[in-house]
Amino acid sequence: MRIGYCQTKTYGQSWNEIQFNNTINEKWSTELDLANSYSSTESSSNIFQNNIQRSFRGWGHYYLSPRWKLSTFLAYYDNKDVPEIGQFKSPEWRFALQGIYYFHKTGYTLSTRARIELRHMRNGDDDYENVLRYRQQIKYIKPLNSKILREGVFYAIASDEIFFKSGTKVTGLSFFDRNRFNLGGGYLFTDDIQLELTYANEYLPRDNENQIVNAAALTLTFNNLLENLNKKIHHKPESNANED
Incomplete structure (x- = not known):
């Protein structure tokens, strides 16, 4: 009897993202994400050895209630040709629908997120395929030096997400796409600027070679950046009424 074993390879990566959020009114907001990812290879442990992906993503968010947030996005992912990690050039357009339910508690926030993605990707034969993927996440956020998230507050983050996909x-x-675990923290410089740094562990079962990814994920977020800059530029100090 012949038994086959699927090899597992481990890579270190760096995931970097900058987010721009803009409030339209009490119910609606928009978001633009710009991301860049790097990876080590079999011959180098440097997590910045190869640029493996660049992307942009445009969001629309609708706040149905204090507990429900509904979202959709359209994104483009430039997946680079990196044979050293078994990746071929695969440009991708992605459309998604998402819902987040928040359990707001005193001193922490627990949320669960469901997302359905339609991925239009180029395969190794230069043909495009449609991949349907479902993602389910649970996330915990804990302010460390306050009971709420506000300016000057450090916070801890922990999350786990499972991915299921159609076979293409x-x-x-394989139906099971991956599992992603995140652990880390963040800091709010102001109510509109925050920085997060997390460790991500990802397990990806594949037909010929399983992968384990250990990644450092850095996310910088700006809320209402243009509006805040405009206020600072056009702000005029009040004149002194008693000035001679």
């Missing part, structure tokens, strides 16, 4: 040539035939 470009992503493999």
